Amino acid sequence: MTEEEIMRPENLVYKKPALLNDNPMHYCPGCSHGVVHKLVAEIIEEMGMEEKTVAISPVGCAVFAYNYIDVDWVEAAHGRAPAVATAIKRLWPDRLVFTYQGDGDLACIGTAESIHALNRGEHIAIIFINNAIYGMTGGQMAPTTLMGMKTSTCPYGRVADLHGYPLKFTEIAATLEGTCYVTRQSVHNVAAIRKAKKAIRKAFENSMAGKGASLVEIVSTCNAGWKLSPEKANQWMEEHMFKFYPLGDLKDTTAITEDSL
Amino acid sequence: MGKFRGLIVVDRERCKGCNLCVVACPLHILALAGKRVNKKGYHYAEQTDKGLCNGCASCAIVCPDGCITVYKKKEE
Ligand SMILES: Cc1ncc(C[n+]2csc(CCOP(=O)(O)OP(=O)(O)O)c2C)c(N)n1
Ligand code: SF4
Ligand code: SF4
Ligand code: SF4
Ligand SMILES: [Mg+2]
Numbered sequence: 001m002t003e004e005e006i007m008r009p010e011n012l013v014y015k016k017p018a019l020l021n022d023n024p025m026h027y028c029p030g031c032s033h034g035v036v037h038k039l040v041a042e043i044i045e046e047m048g049m050e051e052k053t054v055a056i057s058p059v060g061c062a063v064f065a066y067n068y069i070d071v072d073w074v075e076a077a078h079g080r081a082p083a084v085a086t087a088i089k090r091l092w093p094d095r096l097v098f099t100y101q102g103d104g105d106l107a108c109i110g111t112a113e114s115i116h117a118l119n120r121g122e123h124i125a126i127i128f129i130n131n132a133i134y135g136m137t138g139g140q141m142a143p144t145t146l147m148g149m150k151t152s153t154c155p156y157g158r159v160a161d162l163h164g165y166p167l168k169f170t171e172i173a174a175t176l177e178g179t180c181y182v183t184r185q186s187v188h189n190v191a192a193i194r195k196a197k198k199a200i201r202k203a204f205e206n207s208m209a210g211k212g213a214s215l216v217e218i219v220s221t222c223n224a225g226w227k228l229s230p231e232k233a234n235q236w237m238e239e240h241m242f243k244f245y246p247l248g249d250l251k252d253t254t255a256i257t258e259d260s261l
Numbered sequence: 262m263g264k265f266r267g268l269i270v271v272d273r274e275r276c277k278g279c280n281l282c283v284v285a286c287p288l289h290i291l292a293l294a295g296k297r298v299n300k301k302g303y304h305y306a307e308q309t310d311k312g313l314c315n316g317c318a319s320c321a322i323v324c325p326d327g328c329i330t331v332y333k334k335k336e337e
Contacts, residue, residue, distance in 0.1 A: 001268050001334065001336065001337075003268055003311075005334065006266055006267070006268040006316075006332050006333075006334045007270070007332050008269050008332070008334075011332040011333055011334045012330070012331070012332055013316055013318050013331045013332065013333045014318040014321040014322065014329070014330065014331040015321075015327075015330040015331070016328075016330070017327070018326030020327055022275075024275060024326075025325075025326060027325065027326075028277075029277035029278060029279035029303070029325075030277070030279030030280070030281050030325060032325070033323055033325070034324075034325025034326050034327075035323065035324075035325045038325070038327050108294050189323065190322050190323060192283065193322055193323065194322075229280070230279045230280060230281050231280055231281065231284050234281075234284075256298065
């Protein structure tokens with residue numbers, strides 16, 4: 001079999017989704033943000049919602065997400081993406097409306113907006129990239145930083161009496177009446193990426209079906225902030241992050257099962 | 262059961278040399294280019310043994326920058 005015989009359109013099994021345009025993404029090599037962008041683009045394509053999606057980008061490394069995924073975007077003030085999403089979805093219920101937020105954006109400066117949008121049961125999806133650090137600004141401690149974890153503002157490691165305890169935002173979200181689907185996923189290997197894709201798809205379907213608010217946390221790496229290679233960052237995440245932020249569904253009140261997707 | 266032959270195309274200029282595809286390949290047939298770099302200075306990913314690829318697409322799925330296209334064909 002020659003290379004030409006294999007390299008035919010009918011034999012294509014994987015390619016970058018077209019909705020993820022050719023602009024080079026500014027993310028550090030190996031950053032989890034890229035993998036999640038790819039999934040989001042694939043899902044919007046598969047749902048045929050390219051012309052009917054409004055996404056809200058955060059302040060944080062994903063601030064330029066609108067340069068990469070070719071749907072309509074609004075860039076919100078730091079932490080306020082769920083408030084902006086609330087307005088858009090209420091005015092335009094036939095749109096797929098989701099926010100894409102980091103842990104500093106969602107679980108620190110935007111805690112109030114996030115909790116209340118979820119608790120009101122807004123028909124939006126929130127994608128929560130938890131890399132336990134402020135990546136964009138140089139790796140400062142976040143509310144989600146693990147105990148003992150070193151960052152540029154806790155160089156000797158996080159300690160409870162000085163810094164308090166890491167916030168399990170997703171666990172809080174699961175207790176709120178307004179949430180219909182709350183899950184924690186990751187994107188460190190093929191199996192995890194497949195699961196994360198199903199989870200985001202489900203959150204998007206819930207938004208369109210008016211079932212309430214969905215939160216998909218993606219436990220992520222920030223290899224630059226963590227000062228590890230991309231490979232080592234994934235290993236560190238498996239060893240340390242998953243213990244405190246265990247993967248899996250925390251709540252699901254919807255009828256859509258994984259198999260029916 | 263027939264065997265599959267795979268073929269990947271790496272967008273070298275888009276590649277950031279993160280090495281995650283190298284780690285993900287179950288057949289260990291990917292590596293970062295030793296001395297060669299792209300225009301941005303990254304050692305891009307390339308296959309070390311093209312004939313072995315089965316088109317499983319693991320490399321492409323984990324690539325954060327969507328640099329890898331995969332083709333797969335059943336051996337007659
Ligand atoms: C009102 C306001 N306060 C602070 C900042 C500085 N700032 C920019 S990004 C950021 C945190 C980003 O962290 P996160 O949301 O976890 O995103 P990541 O970069 O890790 O993906 C902060 C504090 C700002 N831009 N605006
Ligand atoms: S600083 Fe961290 S979160 Fe931001 S792009 Fe780099 S690795 Fe990703
Ligand atoms: S398609 Fe599979 S076998 Fe081929 S290079 Fe990629 S990971 Fe390796
Ligand atoms: S995963 Fe993608 S960006 Fe990273 S080395 Fe492989 S092809 Fe390049
Ligand atoms: Mg962060």
